[in-house]
Amino acid sequence: SLLRDAKSSKDTTKVTEHTxxxxxxxxxxxxxxxxxxxQSASGREICIRPACQEFRPxxxxxxxxxxxxxxxxxxxxxxxxxxxSRVCMSRGSAGSGVIGPVEAAIRTxxxxxxxxxxxxxxxxxxGHAVPPGSETHFRVAVVSSRFEGLSPLQRHRLVHAALxxxxxxxxxxxxxxxxxxxxxxxxxxxxxxPACLGGSKKSRT
Amino acid sequence: xxxxLGRAAASAATALxxxxxxxxxxxxxxxxxxxxxxxxxxxxxxxxxxxxxxxxVFLKGTPEQPQCGFSNAVVQILRLHGVRDYAAYxxxxxxxxxxxxxxxxxxxxxxxxxxNGEFVGGCDILLQMHQNGDLVEELKKLGIRSALLDETKxxxxx
Numbered sequence: 108s109l110l111r112d113a114k115s116s117k118d119t120t121k122v123t124e125h126t127x128x129x130x131x132x133x134x135x136x137x138x139x140x141x142x143x144x145x146q147s148a149s150g151r152e153i154c155i156r157p158a159c160q161e162f163r164p165x166x167x168x169x170x171x172x173x174x175x176x177x178x179x180x181x182x183x184x185x186x187x188x189x190x191x192s193r194v195c196m197s198r199g200s201a202g203s204g205v206i207g208p209v210e211a212a213i214r215t216x217x218x219x220x221x222x223x224x225x226x227x228x229x230x231x232x233x234g235h236a237v238p239p240g241s242e243t244h245f246r247v248a249v250v251s252s253r254f255e256g257l258s259p260l261q262r263h264r265l266v267h268a269a270l271x272x273x274x275x276x277x278x279x280x281x282x283x284x285x286x287x288x289x290x291x292x293x294x295x296x297x298x299x300x301p302a303c304l305g306g307s308k309k310s311r312t
Numbered sequence: 313x314x315x316x317l318g319r320a321a322a323s324a325a326t327a328l329x330x331x332x333x334x335x336x337x338x339x340x341x342x343x344x345x346x347x348x349x350x351x352x353x354x355x356x357x358x359x360x361x362x363x364x365x366x367x368x369v370f371l372k373g374t375p376e377q378p379q380c381g382f383s384n385a386v387v388q389i390l391r392l393h394g395v396r397d398y399a400a401y402x403x404x405x406x407x408x409x410x411x412x413x414x415x416x417x418x419x420x421x422x423x424x425x426x427x428n429g430e431f432v433g434g435c436d437i438l439l440q441m442h443q444n445g446d447l448v449e450e451l452k453k454l455g456i457r458s459a460l461l462d463e464t465k466x467x468x469x470x
Contacts, residue, residue, distance in 0.1 A: 259437045267420055274420040280382065281421060283436050301381030301435075306372060307404050 206230075209242035209277050213270055217249055220269035224288050225250035227297040231282070235303040242277055246300055248284040250291040259285065353412020366454045367398035368426040370413050375400050382435040383423040389442045393451060394459025428454055 210230050217226055227248040232241040247266070254262045262285035267274060274281065282300050351357065362368050367390070373379030375387045390398060403410035403422050410422070417424055417431050425432045427450055432438065441447040448458040 259440055260431075260433050263433060263437065264418075271420075279421075282382070301385050303381050304373065304379050304384055306380055 207240070207242045209273060210245070213245060213247070213273055213278075216269045216273075217247065217266065221249055221251040221253050221265065223249050223251040225291060225295075229297060231280075231300055234300070235280075236306050236308045237279075244280040244300075245278060246282040246284075246297060248286070248291075248297045250286050250288055252288055254285055254287050351408050351412075352406050353408035353410075353415075355412075355416050358409075358412055358416040361399070361401065362426040362431075363429040365397075365399040366428055366456065367395055368401070368429075369398060370401045370403055370409075370422055370424040372402070372404050372422050374402050379404060380422070382421075385435045386423045386425060386438055389438055389447070392442070392460065393447060393456075394462075395451065395456060427451075 207230070210228060214226060214228055217223060217228075225248065229246045230242055231244040231246050233239070235241075235244050237243050249266060253265070257265070263283050266281075266283050266285060270278065270281070280300075282298075284298060369386055369390070371378060371380070371383040371386065373383055375390075378384035378387050387400075401409060401413075403413065413422070413424060414420055419431065419434065421434055423435055425434070425438050432441070432450075438447065441450065448460060451458050
């Protein structure tokens with residue numbers, strides 16, 4: 108277990124730095140009952156807003172809101188992503204439901220290069236600071252026996268090579284899950300990406 | 313051209329962030345950047361950057377204020393492991409750095425993670441390493457003890 112409940116009792120002074128802000132109606136509250144690992148105050152709102160991901164190091168030691176820490180450990184890093192991203196992620200390609208030319212090209216090229224057993228592709232542009240209908244941010248799960256014996260880095264590079272044109276062009280972000288068929292069977296799921304934090308458009312304070 | 317080099321020098325200097333450490337040391341002075349060589353995006357410069365520290369990350373934003381969800385994921389993972397002393401470079405501050413590191417690593421996206429001067433991958437790969445325990449091992453090889461090992465120990469001793 109990667110629980111940090113030992114720390115939360117020490118951090119009472121720091122809790123005031125992050126007063127519990129009302130969770131926006133868009134943000135689901137993480138259900139404690141799902142979480143067998145966390146044992147901190149149940150039913151408490153977990154602030155997963157981007158603002159809560161900012162922290163102020165003190166004397167070189169990073170501090171965070173105590174409630175957030177258990178949620179970041181282990182498997183919950185992934186869960187944090189999927190909860191946060193579901194907020195602004197629209198179903199279908201960039202909200203419009205239409206498969207654009209870039210998405211089609213990505214699919215075709217990956218099919219040709221890797222002969223995948225499974226290819227799940229999602230346009231995640233709708234969750235980012237880009238206009239509707241954009242094809243800039245994608246997540247792909249590629250399942251191919253061609254990945255056997257290759258390190259994650261090598262696998263990702265194969266995917267990049269197949270999509271070099273798109274990556275040099277419109278595609279700004281590409282989240283990759285590159286698995287062998289056996290690995291995919293263990294966890295057949297296209298994850299979701301972390302919430303956008305504004306990118307270069309976010310104004311600096 | 314010299315005007316833009318001056319700006320490049322200044323912005324490269326601000327791009328260098330020592331988080332958890334006092335700043336200064338290792339910063340190149342403006343005079344080093346001659347035209348056509350030694351720019352903030354050059355391979356010599358980047359080679360030096362990735363080798364200067366055990367853990368080097370190229371982010372959008374800073375560890376205190378990430379400006380990209382994927383970059384933030386890298387920051388959070390390093391925090392989970394108790395890695396405080398790492399070099400973080402904000403590519404949003406420096407377009408030359410932003411393009412240069414993509415060329416240097418032959419990797420099209422940010423964030424990028426280097427351990428011991430070697431390119432490890434982006435956010436997906438770091439997350440994978442975190443989940444399967446490889447990150448703890450890699451940090452151990454660098455002489456960094458992951459905070460998660462101490463957590464496990466605390467649990468075992470209860």
